[in-house]
Amino acid sequence: xxxxxxxxxxxxxxxxxxxxxxxxxxxxxxxxxxxxxxxxxxxxxxxxxxxxxxxxxxxxxxxxxxxxxxxxxxxxxxxxxxxxxxxxxxxxxxxxxxxxxxxxxxxxxxxxxxxxxxxxxxxxxxxxxxxxxxxxxxxxxxxxxxxxxxxxxxxxxxxxxxxxxxxxxxxxxxxxxxxxxxxxxxxxxxxxxxxxxxxxxxxxxxxxxxxxxxxxxxxxxxxxxxxxxxxxxxxxxxxxxxxxxxxxxxxxxxxxxxxxxxxxxxxxxxxxxxxxxxxxxxxxxxxxxxxxxxxxxxxxxxxxxxxxxxxxxxxxxxxxxxxxxxxxxxxxxxxxxxxxxxxxxxxxxxxxxxxxxxxxxxxxxxxxxxxxxxxxxxxxx
Amino acid sequence: xxxxxxxxxxxxxxxxxxxxxxxxxxxxxxxxxxxxxxxxxxxxxxxxxxxxxxxxxxxxxxxxxxxxxxxxxxxxxxxxxxxxxxxxxxxxxxxxxxxxxxxxxxxxxxxxxxxxxxxxxxxxxxxxxxxxxxxxxxxxxxxxxxxxxxxxxxxxxxxxxxxxxxxxxxxxxxxxxxxxxxxxxxxxxxxxxxxxxxxxxxxxxxxxxxxxxxxxxxxxxxxxxxxxxxxxxxxxxxxxxxxxxxxxxxxxxxxxxxxxxxxxxxxxxxxxxxxxxxxxxxxxxxxxxxxxxxxxxxxxxxxxxxxxxxxxxxxxxxxxxxxxxxxxxxxxxxxxxxxxxxxxxxxxxxxxxxxxxxxxxxxxxxxxxxxxxxxxxxxxxxxxxxxxxxxxxxxxxxx
Numbered sequence: 001x002x003x004x005x006x007x008x009x010x011x012x013x014x015x016x017x018x019x020x021x022x023x024x025x026x027x028x029x030x031x032x033x034x035x036x037x038x039x040x041x042x043x044x045x046x047x048x049x050x051x052x053x054x055x056x057x058x059x060x061x062x063x064x065x066x067x068x069x070x071x072x073x074x075x076x077x078x079x080x081x082x083x084x085x086x087x088x089x090x091x092x093x094x095x096x097x098x099x100x101x102x103x104x105x106x107x108x109x110x111x112x113x114x115x116x117x118x119x120x121x122x123x124x125x126x127x128x129x130x131x132x133x134x135x136x137x138x139x140x141x142x143x144x145x146x147x148x149x150x151x152x153x154x155x156x157x158x159x160x161x162x163x164x165x166x167x168x169x170x171x172x173x174x175x176x177x178x179x180x181x182x183x184x185x186x187x188x189x190x191x192x193x194x195x196x197x198x199x200x201x202x203x204x205x206x207x208x209x210x211x212x213x214x215x216x217x218x219x220x221x222x223x224x225x226x227x228x229x230x231x232x233x234x235x236x237x238x239x240x241x242x243x244x245x246x247x248x249x250x251x252x253x254x255x256x257x258x259x260x261x262x263x264x265x266x267x268x269x270x271x272x273x274x275x276x277x278x279x280x281x282x283x284x285x286x287x288x289x290x291x292x293x294x295x296x297x298x299x300x301x302x303x304x305x306x307x308x309x310x311x312x313x314x315x316x317x318x319x320x321x322x323x324x325x326x327x328x329x330x331x332x333x334x335x336x337x338x339x340x341x342x343x344x345x346x347x348x349x350x351x352x353x354x355x356x357x358x359x360x361x362x363x364x365x366x367x368x369x370x371x372x373x374x375x376x377x378x379x380x381x
Numbered sequence: 382x383x384x385x386x387x388x389x390x391x392x393x394x395x396x397x398x399x400x401x402x403x404x405x406x407x408x409x410x411x412x413x414x415x416x417x418x419x420x421x422x423x424x425x426x427x428x429x430x431x432x433x434x435x436x437x438x439x440x441x442x443x444x445x446x447x448x449x450x451x452x453x454x455x456x457x458x459x460x461x462x463x464x465x466x467x468x469x470x471x472x473x474x475x476x477x478x479x480x481x482x483x484x485x486x487x488x489x490x491x492x493x494x495x496x497x498x499x500x501x502x503x504x505x506x507x508x509x510x511x512x513x514x515x516x517x518x519x520x521x522x523x524x525x526x527x528x529x530x531x532x533x534x535x536x537x538x539x540x541x542x543x544x545x546x547x548x549x550x551x552x553x554x555x556x557x558x559x560x561x562x563x564x565x566x567x568x569x570x571x572x573x574x575x576x577x578x579x580x581x582x583x584x585x586x587x588x589x590x591x592x593x594x595x596x597x598x599x600x601x602x603x604x605x606x607x608x609x610x611x612x613x614x615x616x617x618x619x620x621x622x623x624x625x626x627x628x629x630x631x632x633x634x635x636x637x638x639x640x641x642x643x644x645x646x647x648x649x650x651x652x653x654x655x656x657x658x659x660x661x662x663x664x665x666x667x668x669x670x671x672x673x674x675x676x677x678x679x680x681x682x683x684x685x686x687x688x689x690x691x692x693x694x695x696x697x698x699x700x701x702x703x704x705x706x707x708x709x710x711x712x713x714x715x716x717x718x719x720x721x722x723x724x725x726x727x728x729x730x731x732x733x734x735x736x737x738x739x740x741x742x743x744x745x746x747x748x749x750x751x752x753x754x755x756x757x758x759x760x761x762x763x764x765x766x767x768x769x770x771x772x773x774x775x776x777x778x779x780x
Binding site: 001002003004005006009051069200260263264274275277280281283285286287288291293295296298299301302318323370371373374375378379380 | 382383384385386387390453458636637640643660663664666667668670672673674675676677678679681682684685686689702705706767770771773774777778779780
């Protein structure tokens with residue numbers, strides 16, 4: 001058993017942290033957020049140059065053959081910087097669909113473009129009534145020659161407005177909540193009948209609602225078995241949960257660090273407020289929650305590529321539930337200990353809190369995953 | 382990064398499992414499995430089996446009878462021991478005074494005491510807390526005055542666990558009243574058969590008799606029973622309290638108890654179906670399991686870090702949370718177990734000597750409520766959780 005990074009992994013972390021420290025401080029981030037796209041093309045290119053886009057793909061496909069550990073490292077660093085670029089949507093979600101479900105031809109066409117930063121992806125799965133259930137799919141896919149015609153509406157497609165291609169879940173057969181009959185289809189952003197409404201999310205990132213009005217896709221746009229896409233979708237989302245957990249650890253680390261700094265410099269009653277025991281214990285509670293969440297993030301990361309569906313899914317339920325409840329405690333306490341300053345848009349801590357909060361409501365909040373784990377049975381074999 | 386055990390570690394785990402299966406007396410395992418009280422004789426029998434195998438003081442240096450296992454093997458050993466379940470070796474000798482003696486004691490003390498600790502020939506108890514010295518331990522008042530080649534000890538110790546069985550007590554005593562309170566404390570070993578020692582039981586809220594008051598009146602202690610230097614006892618006490626971290630989280634024990642909760646909840650009925658099918662109950666169980674899984678990984682992070690850089694004696698930042706989370710989880714499980722028994726947790730099962738009354742059914746519910754009551758202690762002893770938080774705030778967070 002070994003919790004240490006390899007030398008290469010340490011270098012990856014250090015160089016990404018350096019790049020972000022240099023180019024992505026809080027003020028620069030604010031300026032980037034104020035641009036119409038809401039993220040920085042320069043940073044995107046810098047990420048691509050570092051090889052971040054190519055990381056998880058196999059070398060045969062044009063990637064770097066990285067493991068979920070590399071993804072964890074990148075996501076934690078991006079979380080630390082509150083990066084706005086669509087890395088998660090492109091590489092983890094879209095890239096996950098391609099990596100785990102794409103045909104050789106599809107991968108050969110798209111992975112090199114992703115690797116060089118030329119192609120951005122998104123995954124459209126959430127619907128108005130689906131909440132967190134991946135099997136709840138009303139969007140229809142009707143067979144049309146060799147291809148399909150897609151109709152329906154997808155909501156809150158993360159980074160949807162910057163994606164060149166969108167993976168859409170749609171129902172080929174069966175009832176709205178059936179596990180079978182769900183396919184994953186690839187649609188270009190300019191496809192006829194596809195309208196996209198982009199907007200900012202609460203954490204300063206971007207998302208879009210996507211309306212599909214008889215959008216025609218060819219046979220080359222079908223990912224895997226169009227009648228049995230759910231297992232693939234679940235694997236992709238499990239990987240995404242591990243990655244989001246890592247981002248959350250980066251966010252929590254900053255929430256905790258900023259709070260400790262503040263406790264040491266802010267003076268009231270003639271002394272640093274960090275001298276007060278009640279605030280010290282709050283800071284310790286944050287620390288304990290964060291370390292416990294980190295432990296389960298490591299666990300989720302090691303399980304992310306496991307072919308054992310049952311064990312992998314349990315690990316993700318545990319990790320995401322823990323991230324949700326730890327993140328809430330760490331975030332709320334950080335704001336509380338900062339007092340009024342924590343409430344201001346001017347100061348960083350509130351922005352970390354907002355990202356932390358939005359991570360909880362993506363891909364299942366703490367209650368959702370707790371319930372799901374409870375239904376499945378024990379975490380211990 | 383690799384979170385699986387190596388093939389060698391798995392082989393080691395299997396070896397340990399097989400040994401427990403073949404050597405833990407069934408009656409002791411059965412008592413452990415249902416949370417029944419473990420008697421002195423059970424401890425002695427089991428410790429001697431372990432000592433014959435050379436595993437009674439597994440984590441000690443090899444020259445004093447240890448195994449030479451690396452920290453990961455030490456962890457696996459304890460995890461499997463707790464999970465089997467079998468009693469963990471009595472901590473007062475093996476984890477507390479033993480390491481103090483081999484680290485700070487003289488050769489004569491090592492020779493006299495260490496082998497007898499390993500074989501449980503001597504039952505040790507801990508004389509730290511006093512009525513006026515709890516969390517503020519350094520304010521202790523028990524006085525030791527040097528008279529020729531003896532110390533004369535007067536004072537009172539309290540919360541002394543299993544002192545009723547003890548052959549020896551290790552005590553913090555005040556040897557200098559003129560200096561800062563931490564600088565006038567010494568660490569002495571006292572034979573419980575010395576005249577002037579009186580042990581009085583304290584009955585705890587679960588009805589148990591594990592703790593005691595120990596009164597010391599003009600107790601004559603040979604000067605050679607001083608450990609290390611006079612007035613350096615506080616350093617040894619801090620060492621003692623700080624060096625226990627492979628076992629403090631008790632992950633293996635909590636796993637075994639969660640398995641028991643599941644087993645009982647699948648038999649106890651609620652709303653016409655097994656309680657285990659109740660959603661609310663399952664969520665509470667899942668919630669504790671998530672905490673426990675996280676703690677297991679946190680514990681393993683500490684163990685792996687120790688293995689990598691050798692045990693420096695300096696706690697890893699993550700290790701400081703083991704006591705807090707470990708105790709919360711243990712307490713949570715005892716509460717869940719009591720809830721499983723529902724109204725059957727109510728009867729107080731009196732152990733009346735010579736009585737022929739049949740036990741109140743179901744007899745396995747007897748320990749449910751007492752177990753919950755008793756385990757309130759785990760967030761109090763060994764430095765209360767609030768004291769742990771003070772330590773983390775200072776040592777880890779720099780506040």
